Amino acid sequence: MSTNDKPLAGKTLFITGGSRGIGLAIAERAAKDGANVTIAAKTAEAHPKLEGTIHTAVEAIEKAGGKGLAVQCDIRDEDQVQAAIAKTVERFGGIDILVNNASAISLTGTLETDMKKYDLMNGINARGTYLVGRACIPHLRKSANPHILTLSPPLEMKTKWFAPHVAYSMAKYGMSLCTLGWAEEFRRDGIAANSLWPRTAIATAAINLIGGDALMKQSRTPEIMADAAYVILSRPSREFTGNFCIDDLVLFDAGVRDFSRYAAVPGNTKFMVDFFVPDDLPEV
Numbered sequence: 001m002s003t004n005d006k007p008l009a010g011k012t013l014f015i016t017g018g019s020r021g022i023g024l025a026i027a028e029r030a031a032k033d034g035a036n037v038t039i040a041a042k043t044a045e046a047h048p049k050l051e052g053t054i055h056t057a058v059e060a061i062e063k064a065g066g067k068g069l070a071v072q073c074d075i076r077d078e079d080q081v082q083a084a085i086a087k088t089v090e091r092f093g094g095i096d097i098l099v100n101n102a103s104a105i106s107l108t109g110t111l112e113t114d115m116k117k118y119d120l121m122n123g124i125n126a127r128g129t130y131l132v133g134r135a136c137i138p139h140l141r142k143s144a145n146p147h148i149l150t151l152s153p154p155l156e157m158k159t160k161w162f163a164p165h166v167a168y169s170m171a172k173y174g175m176s177l178c179t180l181g182w183a184e185e186f187r188r189d190g191i192a193a194n195s196l197w198p199r200t201a202i203a204t205a206a207i208n209l210i211g212g213d214a215l216m217k218q219s220r221t222p223e224i225m226a227d228a229a230y231v232i233l234s235r236p237s238r239e240f241t242g243n244f245c246i247d248d249l250v251l252f253d254a255g256v257r258d259f260s261r262y263a264a265v266p267g268n269t270k271f272m273v274d275f276f277v278p279d280d281l282p283e284v
Helices: 021-031 054-064 078-092 115-140 166-185 205-217 223-233 247-253
Strands: 012-016 036-041 067-072 097-100 147-150 192-197 244-246
Touching (some): 021 067, 054 067, 067 078, 078 115, 223 247
Parallel strands (some): 012 097
Protein backbone atom coordinates (compact mmCIF):
# COMPACT_ATOMS: atom_id res chain seq x y z
CA MET A 1 0.00 0.00 0.00
CA SER A 2 1.07 3.57 -0.64
CA THR A 3 2.10 5.65 2.32
CA ASN A 4 -0.27 8.26 0.94
CA ASP A 5 -3.51 8.26 2.96
CA LYS A 6 -5.46 8.73 -0.27
CA PRO A 7 -3.54 6.92 -3.01
CA LEU A 8 -6.33 7.32 -5.57
CA ALA A 9 -6.77 11.08 -5.05
CA GLY A 10 -6.86 12.79 -8.42
CA LYS A 11 -6.61 9.47 -10.30
CA THR A 12 -9.03 8.82 -13.16
CA LEU A 13 -10.88 5.51 -13.35
CA PHE A 14 -12.77 4.25 -16.40
CA ILE A 15 -15.30 1.65 -15.19
CA THR A 16 -17.43 -0.39 -17.56
CA GLY A 17 -20.96 -1.31 -16.50
CA GLY A 18 -20.73 0.51 -13.17
CA SER A 19 -24.27 1.80 -12.78
CA ARG A 20 -24.92 -0.64 -9.92
CA GLY A 21 -23.42 -3.54 -7.95
CA ILE A 22 -19.71 -4.22 -7.73
CA GLY A 23 -18.72 -1.63 -10.33
CA LEU A 24 -20.54 1.12 -8.46
CA ALA A 25 -19.06 -0.01 -5.13
CA ILE A 26 -15.54 0.22 -6.61
CA ALA A 27 -16.36 3.67 -7.97
CA GLU A 28 -17.62 4.91 -4.60
CA ARG A 29 -14.57 3.55 -2.77
CA ALA A 30 -12.23 5.35 -5.17
CA ALA A 31 -14.34 8.50 -4.89
CA LYS A 32 -13.71 8.60 -1.13
CA ASP A 33 -10.10 9.40 -2.02
CA GLY A 34 -11.21 12.15 -4.40
CA ALA A 35 -10.84 10.15 -7.62
CA ASN A 36 -12.39 10.96 -10.97
CA VAL A 37 -14.62 8.19 -12.27
CA THR A 38 -16.23 7.62 -15.64
CA ILE A 39 -19.19 5.25 -15.57
CA ALA A 40 -19.46 3.77 -19.06
CA ALA A 41 -22.62 1.67 -19.08
CA LYS A 42 -25.81 1.12 -21.04
CA THR A 43 -28.40 2.07 -18.44
CA ALA A 44 -29.29 5.73 -18.88
CA GLU A 45 -32.92 5.35 -17.81
CA ALA A 46 -34.28 3.43 -14.84
CA HIS A 47 -34.90 -0.28 -15.44
CA PRO A 48 -38.12 -1.79 -14.03
CA LYS A 49 -36.26 -4.68 -12.34
CA LEU A 50 -32.79 -3.24 -11.75
CA GLU A 51 -31.92 -0.22 -9.65
CA GLY A 52 -29.39 2.34 -10.79
CA THR A 53 -28.41 4.29 -13.90
CA ILE A 54 -25.23 5.97 -15.08
CA HIS A 55 -26.65 9.22 -13.67
CA THR A 56 -27.49 7.88 -10.19
CA ALA A 57 -24.02 6.33 -10.14
CA VAL A 58 -22.41 9.72 -10.76
CA GLU A 59 -24.55 11.21 -8.00
CA ALA A 60 -23.22 8.55 -5.62
CA ILE A 61 -19.62 9.17 -6.75
CA GLU A 62 -19.89 12.89 -6.14
CA LYS A 63 -21.62 12.36 -2.80
CA ALA A 64 -18.67 10.17 -1.77
CA GLY A 65 -16.19 12.92 -2.60
CA GLY A 66 -15.14 12.24 -6.19
CA LYS A 67 -15.91 13.66 -9.61
CA GLY A 68 -18.08 11.62 -11.94
CA LEU A 69 -18.81 11.42 -15.64
CA ALA A 70 -21.78 9.48 -16.98
CA VAL A 71 -21.39 8.10 -20.49
CA GLN A 72 -23.97 5.82 -22.07
CA CYS A 73 -21.89 3.16 -23.78
CA ASP A 74 -22.34 -0.34 -25.17
CA ILE A 75 -18.85 -1.83 -24.95
CA ARG A 76 -19.61 -4.07 -27.93
CA ASP A 77 -19.54 -0.95 -30.12
CA GLU A 78 -16.03 0.30 -30.92
CA ASP A 79 -17.17 3.79 -31.86
CA GLN A 80 -19.06 4.19 -28.59
CA VAL A 81 -16.05 2.97 -26.60
CA GLN A 82 -13.67 5.36 -28.35
CA ALA A 83 -16.11 8.24 -27.80
CA ALA A 84 -16.46 7.41 -24.09
CA ILE A 85 -12.69 7.33 -23.66
CA ALA A 86 -12.29 10.60 -25.56
CA LYS A 87 -14.88 12.26 -23.28
CA THR A 88 -13.01 10.96 -20.24
CA VAL A 89 -9.66 12.27 -21.41
CA GLU A 90 -11.21 15.61 -22.36
CA ARG A 91 -12.87 15.95 -18.96
CA PHE A 92 -10.16 14.60 -16.66
CA GLY A 93 -6.94 14.84 -18.70
CA GLY A 94 -6.14 11.13 -18.98
CA ILE A 95 -6.86 7.65 -17.66
CA ASP A 96 -4.97 5.97 -14.82
CA ILE A 97 -7.12 2.92 -14.13
CA LEU A 98 -9.38 0.70 -16.21
CA VAL A 99 -11.86 -1.53 -14.38
CA ASN A 100 -13.39 -4.16 -16.65
CA ASN A 101 -16.58 -4.77 -14.71
CA ALA A 102 -19.26 -5.12 -17.41
CA SER A 103 -20.44 -8.69 -17.83
CA ALA A 104 -23.36 -10.78 -19.06
CA ILE A 105 -24.39 -14.12 -17.60
CA SER A 106 -26.56 -17.08 -18.60
CA LEU A 107 -25.93 -20.27 -16.64
CA THR A 108 -27.30 -22.54 -19.35
CA GLY A 109 -26.09 -25.64 -21.12
CA THR A 110 -25.17 -25.85 -24.77
CA LEU A 111 -28.61 -26.78 -26.10
CA GLU A 112 -30.27 -24.10 -23.95
CA THR A 113 -27.83 -21.37 -25.02
CA ASP A 114 -28.74 -20.06 -28.44
CA MET A 115 -26.31 -18.01 -30.49
CA LYS A 116 -27.93 -14.74 -29.45
CA LYS A 117 -27.08 -15.48 -25.81
CA TYR A 118 -23.64 -16.80 -26.79
CA ASP A 119 -22.87 -13.66 -28.78
CA LEU A 120 -24.14 -11.41 -25.99
CA MET A 121 -21.91 -13.01 -23.33
CA ASN A 122 -18.81 -13.29 -25.47
CA GLY A 123 -19.40 -9.88 -27.02
CA ILE A 124 -19.60 -8.11 -23.67
CA ASN A 125 -17.29 -10.25 -21.55
CA ALA A 126 -14.38 -11.37 -23.70
CA ARG A 127 -14.58 -9.07 -26.71
CA GLY A 128 -15.70 -6.04 -24.68
CA THR A 129 -12.84 -6.43 -22.22
CA TYR A 130 -10.35 -6.73 -25.07
CA LEU A 131 -11.81 -3.74 -26.93
CA VAL A 132 -11.91 -1.39 -23.96
CA GLY A 133 -8.44 -2.47 -22.85
CA ARG A 134 -7.02 -1.93 -26.31
CA ALA A 135 -8.57 1.55 -26.47
CA CYS A 136 -7.39 2.57 -22.97
CA ILE A 137 -3.82 1.29 -23.11
CA PRO A 138 -2.38 4.27 -25.08
CA HIS A 139 -3.68 6.54 -22.30
CA LEU A 140 -2.59 4.21 -19.50
CA ARG A 141 0.96 4.34 -20.86
CA LYS A 142 1.04 8.03 -19.89
CA SER A 143 0.02 7.38 -16.28
CA ALA A 144 2.45 7.24 -13.37
CA ASN A 145 0.77 4.18 -11.84
CA PRO A 146 -1.47 2.54 -14.45
CA HIS A 147 -3.70 -0.41 -13.63
CA ILE A 148 -6.09 -2.67 -15.50
CA LEU A 149 -8.34 -4.60 -13.13
CA THR A 150 -10.67 -7.18 -14.64
CA LEU A 151 -13.44 -8.86 -12.66
CA SER A 152 -12.80 -12.38 -13.87
CA PRO A 153 -11.84 -15.74 -12.37
CA PRO A 154 -8.62 -17.68 -11.92
CA LEU A 155 -7.74 -19.77 -14.98
CA GLU A 156 -8.37 -23.23 -13.54
CA MET A 157 -8.98 -25.59 -16.46
CA LYS A 158 -11.35 -28.14 -14.96
CA THR A 159 -14.36 -29.67 -16.66
CA LYS A 160 -16.66 -28.83 -13.75
CA TRP A 161 -16.34 -25.14 -14.59
CA PHE A 162 -17.27 -25.67 -18.24
CA ALA A 163 -19.70 -28.57 -18.53
CA PRO A 164 -22.76 -26.87 -16.94
CA HIS A 165 -22.44 -23.55 -18.85
CA VAL A 166 -19.66 -23.69 -21.41
CA ALA A 167 -20.64 -20.46 -23.22
CA TYR A 168 -20.58 -18.38 -20.03
CA SER A 169 -17.34 -19.98 -18.87
CA MET A 170 -15.68 -19.28 -22.21
CA ALA A 171 -16.75 -15.65 -21.95
CA LYS A 172 -15.44 -15.19 -18.40
CA TYR A 173 -12.21 -17.07 -19.08
CA GLY A 174 -11.76 -14.86 -22.15
CA MET A 175 -11.60 -11.90 -19.78
CA SER A 176 -8.99 -13.68 -17.67
CA LEU A 177 -6.92 -14.47 -20.74
CA CYS A 178 -6.70 -10.73 -21.37
CA THR A 179 -5.19 -10.35 -17.91
CA LEU A 180 -2.73 -13.17 -18.55
CA GLY A 181 -1.58 -11.71 -21.85
CA TRP A 182 -1.55 -8.02 -20.99
CA ALA A 183 0.45 -8.46 -17.78
CA GLU A 184 3.42 -9.65 -19.81
CA GLU A 185 2.80 -7.69 -23.01
CA PHE A 186 2.74 -4.35 -21.21
CA ARG A 187 5.11 -5.13 -18.34
CA ARG A 188 7.78 -2.82 -19.78
CA ASP A 189 5.24 -0.01 -19.93
CA GLY A 190 4.59 -0.44 -16.22
CA ILE A 191 0.91 -1.22 -16.79
CA ALA A 192 -0.39 -3.68 -14.20
CA ALA A 193 -2.99 -6.17 -15.36
CA ASN A 194 -4.72 -8.19 -12.65
CA SER A 195 -8.00 -10.04 -12.15
CA LEU A 196 -10.18 -10.00 -9.06
CA TRP A 197 -12.84 -12.58 -8.19
CA PRO A 198 -15.03 -13.15 -5.11
CA ARG A 199 -14.76 -16.23 -2.94
CA THR A 200 -18.50 -16.09 -2.25
CA ALA A 201 -21.63 -15.00 -4.03
CA ILE A 202 -22.00 -11.21 -3.97
CA ALA A 203 -25.34 -9.57 -3.20
CA THR A 204 -26.08 -7.86 -6.51
CA ALA A 205 -29.11 -7.59 -8.77
CA ALA A 206 -27.65 -10.32 -10.99
CA ILE A 207 -27.38 -12.75 -8.09
CA ASN A 208 -30.92 -11.91 -7.01
CA LEU A 209 -32.21 -12.75 -10.48
CA ILE A 210 -30.31 -16.06 -10.45
CA GLY A 211 -31.04 -17.30 -6.94
CA GLY A 212 -33.56 -14.96 -5.29
CA ASP A 213 -33.64 -14.20 -1.58
CA ALA A 214 -32.18 -17.58 -0.60
CA LEU A 215 -28.94 -16.91 -2.47
CA MET A 216 -28.83 -13.25 -1.45
CA LYS A 217 -28.85 -14.36 2.19
CA GLN A 218 -25.76 -16.51 1.53
CA SER A 219 -23.88 -13.64 -0.09
CA ARG A 220 -21.45 -10.94 0.91
CA THR A 221 -21.93 -7.29 0.00
CA PRO A 222 -20.23 -5.64 -3.01
CA GLU A 223 -18.10 -3.63 -0.58
CA ILE A 224 -15.77 -6.61 -0.06
CA MET A 225 -14.89 -6.51 -3.75
CA ALA A 226 -14.58 -2.72 -3.66
CA ASP A 227 -12.20 -2.79 -0.71
CA ALA A 228 -10.09 -5.53 -2.33
CA ALA A 229 -10.00 -3.59 -5.61
CA TYR A 230 -8.88 -0.50 -3.70
CA VAL A 231 -5.96 -2.42 -2.19
CA ILE A 232 -4.87 -3.70 -5.62
CA LEU A 233 -5.23 -0.34 -7.38
CA SER A 234 -3.25 1.41 -4.64
CA ARG A 235 -0.20 -0.81 -5.20
CA PRO A 236 2.76 0.15 -7.42
CA SER A 237 1.84 -1.12 -10.87
CA ARG A 238 5.37 -2.30 -11.64
CA GLU A 239 5.40 -4.50 -8.54
CA PHE A 240 2.00 -6.21 -8.75
CA THR A 241 0.83 -7.57 -12.08
CA GLY A 242 -0.37 -10.83 -13.62
CA ASN A 243 -2.25 -11.94 -10.50
CA PHE A 244 -5.60 -13.68 -10.19
CA CYS A 245 -6.78 -12.41 -6.83
CA ILE A 246 -9.57 -13.54 -4.50
CA ASP A 247 -11.28 -10.75 -2.57
CA ASP A 248 -10.92 -11.90 1.03
CA LEU A 249 -7.34 -13.12 0.50
CA VAL A 250 -6.37 -9.67 -0.77
CA LEU A 251 -7.89 -8.09 2.31
CA PHE A 252 -6.38 -10.67 4.66
CA ASP A 253 -2.94 -9.92 3.23
CA ALA A 254 -3.66 -6.22 3.81
CA GLY A 255 -4.35 -6.87 7.50
CA VAL A 256 -8.12 -7.40 7.63
CA ARG A 257 -9.19 -10.07 10.11
CA ASP A 258 -12.87 -9.36 10.72
CA PHE A 259 -15.00 -10.06 7.63
CA SER A 260 -18.35 -10.05 9.44
CA ARG A 261 -19.26 -6.56 8.19
CA TYR A 262 -19.39 -7.87 4.63
CA ALA A 263 -22.24 -10.31 5.31
CA ALA A 264 -25.34 -9.34 3.31
CA VAL A 265 -27.37 -10.62 6.27
CA PRO A 266 -25.75 -9.44 9.53
CA GLY A 267 -24.54 -12.34 11.64
CA ASN A 268 -24.52 -14.87 8.81
CA THR A 269 -21.34 -16.95 8.57
CA LYS A 270 -22.36 -19.47 5.90
CA PHE A 271 -21.85 -18.30 2.35
CA MET A 272 -22.36 -19.79 -1.08
CA VAL A 273 -18.98 -20.33 -2.73
CA ASP A 274 -18.88 -18.60 -6.11
CA PHE A 275 -18.23 -20.23 -9.48
CA PHE A 276 -14.64 -20.83 -10.55
CA VAL A 277 -13.20 -20.73 -7.02
CA PRO A 278 -10.40 -23.32 -6.68
CA ASP A 279 -10.99 -26.10 -4.15
CA ASP A 280 -7.56 -25.65 -2.56
CA LEU A 281 -7.99 -21.97 -1.78
CA PRO A 282 -6.66 -21.09 1.71
CA GLU A 283 -9.27 -20.14 4.30
CA VAL A 284 -9.20 -16.80 6.06
